[in-house]
Amino acid sequence: MTSVDNVENMPIKVRPATKKRSQIKAIAFRFKKNKLAVFGLVLLTVIFMISILADFVVDFDTAINQNMQVRLQPPSREHIFGTDQYGRDMFARIIHGSRVSLFVGLISIGISLAIGVVIGSTAGFYGGRIDNVIMRFMDVLLAIPQTLMAISVVAALGPGIRNLLIAMIVSSIPRFSRIVRSSILSISGQEFVEAAKACGTSDFRIVARHIIPNAIGPIVVQATLNMAATIIAIAGLSFIGLGIEPPNPEWGSMLSEGKAQMRYYPHLVVIPGIAIVLAVMGLNLIGDGLRDSLDPRLKN
Amino acid sequence: MPEKILTIKDLYVEYETDEATVYAVNGLDIEVEEGETLGLVGETGAGKTTAALSIMKLLPEKIGSIKKGSINLDGLDIIKAGEGDMRSIRGNVVSMIFQDPMTSLNPVLTVGDQIYEVLAIHKNDSREKLNARVDEILQLVGIPPKRKTDYPHQFSGGMKQRVIIAIALACEPKLLLADEPTTALDVTIQAQVLEMMKSLKSRLNTAMVLITHDMGVVAEMCDRVAIMYAGEIVEIGMVEDIFEDPKHHPYTEGLFGSIPDLNKKTKRLNPIPGLMPDPTEIAKGCSFSPRCPKRLDICSLVQPENISFGNHSIKCHLFKNN
Amino acid sequence: MTKYILKRIFLMFPVILGVSFIVFLIMSFTPGDPARLILGESATFEDIEILREEMGLNDNFFVRYFNYVKNAVTNFDFGNSYTTKQPVTNELFARFPSTLKLALGSVFLMVMIGVPIGIISAVKQYSLIDRISLVGALLLTSMPAFWFGLMLVLVFALRLRWFPATGADTIKHFILPCFTLAAAMMANLIRMTRSIMLEVIRQDYIRTARAKGVKEMTVIYKHALRNALLPVVTIIGLNLGGLLGGTMIIESVFAMPGLGTLTIESIRMKNTPTVMASILFVAILAGIINLIVDILYVYIDPRIKSQYAKN
Numbered sequence: 001m002t003s004v005d006n007v008e009n010m011p012i013k014v015r016p017a018t019k020k021r022s023q024i025k026a027i028a029f030r031f032k033k034n035k036l037a038v039f040g041l042v043l044l045t046v047i048f049m050i051s052i053l054a055d056f057v058v059d060f061d062t063a064i065n066q067n068m069q070v071r072l073q074p075p076s077r078e079h080i081f082g083t084d085q086y087g088r089d090m091f092a093r094i095i096h097g098s099r100v101s102l103f104v105g106l107i108s109i110g111i112s113l114a115i116g117v118v119i120g121s122t123a124g125f126y127g128g129r130i131d132n133v134i135m136r137f138m139d140v141l142l143a144i145p146q147t148l149m150a151i152s153v154v155a156a157l158g159p160g161i162r163n164l165l166i167a168m169i170v171s172s173i174p175r176f177s178r179i180v181r182s183s184i185l186s187i188s189g190q191e192f193v194e195a196a197k198a199c200g201t202s203d204f205r206i207v208a209r210h211i212i213p214n215a216i217g218p219i220v221v222q223a224t225l226n227m228a229a230t231i232i233a234i235a236g237l238s239f240i241g242l243g244i245e246p247p248n249p250e251w252g253s254m255l256s257e258g259k260a261q262m263r264y265y266p267h268l269v270v271i272p273g274i275a276i277v278l279a280v281m282g283l284n285l286i287g288d289g290l291r292d293s294l295d296p297r298l299k300n
Numbered sequence: 301m302p303e304k305i306l307t308i309k310d311l312y313v314e315y316e317t318d319e320a321t322v323y324a325v326n327g328l329d330i331e332v333e334e335g336e337t338l339g340l341v342g343e344t345g346a347g348k349t350t351a352a353l354s355i356m357k358l359l360p361e362k363i364g365s366i367k368k369g370s371i372n373l374d375g376l377d378i379i380k381a382g383e384g385d386m387r388s389i390r391g392n393v394v395s396m397i398f399q400d401p402m403t404s405l406n407p408v409l410t411v412g413d414q415i416y417e418v419l420a421i422h423k424n425d426s427r428e429k430l431n432a433r434v435d436e437i438l439q440l441v442g443i444p445p446k447r448k449t450d451y452p453h454q455f456s457g458g459m460k461q462r463v464i465i466a467i468a469l470a471c472e473p474k475l476l477l478a479d480e481p482t483t484a485l486d487v488t489i490q491a492q493v494l495e496m497m498k499s500l501k502s503r504l505n506t507a508m509v510l511i512t513h514d515m516g517v518v519a520e521m522c523d524r525v526a527i528m529y530a531g532e533i534v535e536i537g538m539v540e541d542i543f544e545d546p547k548h549h550p551y552t553e554g555l556f557g558s559i560p561d562l563n564k565k566t567k568r569l570n571p572i573p574g575l576m577p578d579p580t581e582i583a584k585g586c587s588f589s590p591r592c593p594k595r596l597d598i599c600s601l602v603q604p605e606n607i608s609f610g611n612h613s614i615k616c617h618l619f620k621n622n
Numbered sequence: 623m624t625k626y627i628l629k630r631i632f633l634m635f636p637v638i639l640g641v642s643f644i645v646f647l648i649m650s651f652t653p654g655d656p657a658r659l660i661l662g663e664s665a666t667f668e669d670i671e672i673l674r675e676e677m678g679l680n681d682n683f684f685v686r687y688f689n690y691v692k693n694a695v696t697n698f699d700f701g702n703s704y705t706t707k708q709p710v711t712n713e714l715f716a717r718f719p720s721t722l723k724l725a726l727g728s729v730f731l732m733v734m735i736g737v738p739i740g741i742i743s744a745v746k747q748y749s750l751i752d753r754i755s756l757v758g759a760l761l762l763t764s765m766p767a768f769w770f771g772l773m774l775v776l777v778f779a780l781r782l783r784w785f786p787a788t789g790a791d792t793i794k795h796f797i798l799p800c801f802t803l804a805a806a807m808m809a810n811l812i813r814m815t816r817s818i819m820l821e822v823i824r825q826d827y828i829r830t831a832r833a834k835g836v837k838e839m840t841v842i843y844k845h846a847l848r849n850a851l852l853p854v855v856t857i858i859g860l861n862l863g864g865l866l867g868g869t870m871i872i873e874s875v876f877a878m879p880g881l882g883t884l885t886i887e888s889i890r891m892k893n894t895p896t897v898m899a900s901i902l903f904v905a906i907l908a909g910i911i912n913l914i915v916d917i918l919y920v921y922i923d924p925r926i927k928s929q930y931a932k933n
Contacts, residue, residue: 140640143912144905147867152901155889156651232766236871239768240886255769259875262772263780270776273769281764358832390835398833403826408848408924418834451924467834 023213030293037289044282051098063092064247072265082267084258090267093249094275100250101231101279104161108168109227113219115169116176123177124184135181141174150233154242164243168230179222183215217294224287228280235276251276305475305507306332306355311369313347313354313531320580324350326531326587328369329606330509332475337501337508339522339539341515341555345576347531348511352477354378356396357386374474392422395468396477400484401461405452411463412438412448415470422471433470441466442496458489462496469500476501476508482517494520515559519543524611527552530577530587537612549614550592586617594618627917634913639691641905646687649898655679659892660704700902701895703888710899713884718903720790721880724869727800728807732865733858736808740815741850744823745842755816759809767806767868771875774798788877799876803868807861814857815850822850852923859915863908870904 031037050057067087075082081090123134141149153167187193188211196206235252237243244250246257251272258268313325325347332338340348353359354366357378371378374393376385398404406414412434419430435445441462452460461481468476481497482490498521501508510521518525519539526536527549535542535549542552554572574591577583586592589599598617607619657673658665674680678689693699700710743752762770778798779787789795822828823846831845832838870882877883881900888896 137640140637140644143637143641143863143909144644144901145863145867145908147864147870148901148904148908151867151870151885151889152645152648152897155885155897155901156648158653228764235766236768239766240871240874242886242889252766255772259772262776266776269769269772273765273773276769277761277765280766281760284760284764356833358829387835387837390833392835396833398826398829400826404830406827406831406845406849408852409845417831417836421835453925464830467830 027217027293031289034289034292036285037293040282040285040289042282043278044286047098047279047282048102050095051102054095054099057095058089058092060092060096062089063096063249064088072261072268074265074267081271082265084254084268085261085265088249090254090271093254094251094272097249097251097254097272098275098279100161100244100248101234101276104165104168104234105227105230108165108172108230109223112169112172113176113223115173117180117219119173119177120180121184124181124188131181134177138174138177142178146171146175146229147233147236150237151242154237159242159245161244161248164234164237167237168233171233172226172230175226176219176222180215180219183218184211187211187214217290221287221291221294224283224290228283228287231276231280231283302333302335304331305334305374306330306509307370307372308351308355309370311351311354311371312367313350313359314365314367315350315360315363316365317363322579323582324364324531324579325354326582328528328532330526330533330536332507332509334474335502335505335507336523337510337521339518339525340509340511340528341513341518341525342528343513343576345579346528348528349479350531351528352396352479352509352511355477356390356394357381357383358390358396388422391418391468391473392471393473394475394477395471395473396479397461397464397468397481399480401457401464402484404464405460407452410449410451411455415448415463415467418467418470437466437470438463440469440500456489458485458493461485461489461493465493465497465500469504469506472504472506474507476506477511478508479511480513481510483512483514490517497521515556527555530579530583532587532615534588534615535613541612545609545612547609547612547614547619549588549616550594550618551588554591554593626920630913630916634909637909638906641909642691642694642902643687645898645902645905646690647683649894649901650683650686652892652894654892656704656892656894700899703896704893705888705891705896710895713896714881714899714903717879717881717884717900720878721869721873721882723790723796724799724803724873724878724880725866727796728803728865728869729858729862731800731804732808732811735804736811737815737854739808740812740854741819741842741847743812743816744819747820752816755812759812762805762809765806767802768871768875770805771799771802771872774802775876790876790878790880795876795878799872799878802875803865803872806868807865810861811854811857815854818853818857819846819850822846825849852919855915855919855922859912859919862911862915866904866908866911 054060065088067083069087070079070083071085071087073079073083075090079089079091081094083089084093119134119138123131144152149171150167153170154163157163157166193206193210196210234243235250235255238250238252239256241253241256244253246253254272255269258265258272262269308328308330311325311328312323315322315324328347328351330338330340330351340351342348350359350364353364355371355373355378359365366379369379373389376389376393378386405411415434415437416430419425419433423430423433425433434448438445438448443459443462443466447455452463455463465481478497482493485493494517497508500506508521510517512518522539524537525539525542526533527542528534529551535552537545542548548556551572558570558572560566560569572591577587577590583589585598585600585602586595586604589595592599596617602617604615604617605620606613606615655670655674657670657677657679661669661673678686681689690701693701698711700714702708703710703713706713739755743755746752775787775798778784785798786795787798823842828841828845831841836845869880870885872878873880873882874886881904885897885900888894888900
């Protein structure tokens with residue numbers, strides 16, 4: 001439900017390719033100055049580290065072993081985040097649950113981005129008939145709201161992590177294709193590309209040294225913001241039972257399980273939610289920070 | 301003896317940003333009489349627009365501020381005036397037109413609406429009377445009144461500028477501030493618009509401060525001319541003085557000298573060497589001295605005074621003993 | 623102008639057809655045998671085969687798709703639910719009103735609250751209100767809408783008992799769900815409205831208005847706002863599709879009998895015709911809404927309007 005489609009209209013900041021290294025330094029400098037963006041980066045790194053090192057922090061078994069004697073306990077010293085209705089340690093579940101969200105998010109964005117880049121750049125670069133056909137097709141796909149698309153894929157294939165991944169990839173490809181294509185089109189149309197062609201630069205060189213460096217910016221911003229939306233989507237699908245299957249811990253399914261007991265045991269619902277908010281907020285802050293660093297004019 | 305409509309004395313205006321303070325106007329002295337056209341000439345960044353915005357008190361809110369000096373417009377002390385007073389004189393006693401006609405009109409309101417608005421704010425007449433006045437003005441600027449229901453995008457650049465002039469002169473202000481009104485227009489349209497402005501101006505007896513960097517426009521339109529550099533007036537005189545008198549501020553000479561002459565065959569242009577001083581630093585001595593081909597030692601140490609030859613004044617050490 | 627509208631309506635049909643094809647294609651990947659599902663575990667092989675023939679399940683993909691579209695368009699027949707054996711359309715229309723009310727209520731709240739906040743934020747940039755609304759918007763986009771809904775239920779329904787937690791009978795039932803959905807979409811709207819308004823205020827014609835002596839309030843409302851409205855309406859329009867998708871999940875948080883919960887139940891029970899029809903329905907609805915927004919745009923933007931008026 002997060003809408004990330006304003007990046008299409010973002011002006012592409014253009015510099016000749018020779019200044020690329022100092023460009024990156026300038027962007028990094030502006031990013032560092034943005035305290036919120038840095039905070040987001042730190043936040044996300046921490047969460048990433050936790051998910052990678054999950055097994056070292058706490059056993060996976062702790063996350064799934066049921067123990068009805070200690071069920072529904074509020075946060076305490078033995079169970080930092082309390083226990084759920086099956087006596088499972090919430091802390092362990094949150095830690096291990098981070099893996100699903102982050103990795104499914106990362107992989108699905110990575111793959112859909114790669115596919116989107118191929119589709120979008122083919123359409124953008126070749127133009128004409130090919131462009132038309134591809135984009136009409138994308139328009140049809142985009143006519144289906146993203147959430148709905150994901151739901152229908154999982155509806156057809158069934159729950160589970162593999163199908164969740166497929167659903168996330170399929171529902172993200174059209175958007176990425178569109179962004180990549182419009183980035184490439186708007187850069188290709190600018191005068192410095194014409195100038196490069198007038199100097200006799202080969203097509204390949206133009207793409208590699210002029211088009212791609214300028215296109216990367218908005219695409220990275222979009223990817224970051226899309227990943228944030230994907231994490232929310234994963235939680236949503238798991239919440240309605242179409243995502244990760246029990247007993248695997250996942251923040252969204254923890255919410256649906258905890259819902260029934262929410263009234264007297266709010267920690268079951270509050271804590272996984274906060275985990276989601278932190279991860280997504282980190283990504284949003286990074287994405288916004290990147291967007292501001294790439295073109296500071298947009299800020300004011 | 302014609303009345304003085306505008307008197308600016310010793311005006312200092314600064315812009316304060318996060319990064320630096322810009323000293324845009326540094327000790328500006330100007331007077332404009334009723335009905336006369338004063339040309340304000342200078343390069344980009346000389347502070348001309350800032351001076352005009354200060355008169356209207358339309359400097360960007362948190363950034364621009366008048367630090368020192370006085371501005372007197374038709375008896376009103378501008379510096380002390382409150383926003384309410386200013387609003388009642390904007391568009392009414394003093395109007396301003398800006399450089400780019402393409403973006404100065406509101407795209408979602410009809411042209412007639414936008415002219416009507418300025419009349420409705422300042423005049424208490426009935427709707428019919430005001431509408432009639434809108435038609436009258438449009439005709440004066442050479443636009444058929446039936447076009448008042450059209451939107452700005454349906455007009456060409458030159459016609460848009462006419463509309464803007466219509467809005468500016470609708471309430472018959474005593475002073476018109478025109479900031480490079482024809483710079484963005486084609487040369488041929490430029491001539492038309494200037495002609496129209498001239499005739500309107502004389503008809504309504506409006507005084508005008510015409511900001512420009514085009515000496516041709518100056519020759520055509522102005523009674524007096526002031527040359528501005530780095531936020532202050534370095535030379536001022538009647539238009540004949542400026543064009544014919546051999547005595548000039550070195551900067552003015554540079555300006556004239558940099559105009560290509562169709563009669564001479566030259567290989568290179570003659571720009572004034574160097575750049576305008578960094579407006580974030582206050583100069584010691586004469587602000588033009590670093591670029592001045594005639595500079596003396598004293599120039600970089602002491603601020604020059606205004607030396608008058610009748611109506612012609614020059615702010616330069618070179619003329620001190622004449 | 624009617625030419626333009628007709629043209630847009632015409633263009634919608636291929637898109638709807640395309641959407642139906644995509645959805646049908648996706649649903650065709652569903653494993654399992656529908657005939658077996660209907661007849662139950664104890665059915666004989668022959669019975670299943672007979673039913674399969676009847677239902678046309680042995681035809682190839684394109685024949686099945688063609689028949690589906692033909693039935694849908696000519697008889698308004700989207701098949702029968704596997705579970706209730708009743709026409710799917712009955713269920714759809716029974717459940718639709720709740721979803722519609724939820725969607726409309728949410729849009730209303732989103733626009734009524736979000737746009738003014740965005741405008742005030744822009745006009746009073748960097749003030750306290752501005753900072754609070756930006757932080758608020760950041761938090762709202764970072765939280766899943768359904769979690770926000772759960773929190774609202776926790777506080778306002780379970781603890782304070784001001785509103786009911788589930789159901790869709792009275793207006794009171796809709797307040798928390800609409801507010802939840804509106805809040806999720808509002809965040810983006812606030813940020814975009816703010817940045818659009820900021821840009822408009824920097825335009826030259828605003829300076830012209832001030833130079834005429836126009837009161838600041840009037841400058842904001844008459845001059846700035848009307849220009850900002852155009853892109854803001856576009857943004858609202860773009861988000862409406864996502865809003866419809868969002869109703870699905872929110873309905874299950876608040877146990878509302880709408881299309882969303884129908885879809886989810888049907889998925890669980892492998893009731894493919896219902897799933898297919900309700901997804902198709904929502905997707906088509908999204909398309910129609912986009913069309914309406916497009917048409918609305920023509921009326922609001924004088925530049926486009928005059929383009930078509932003169933022709």
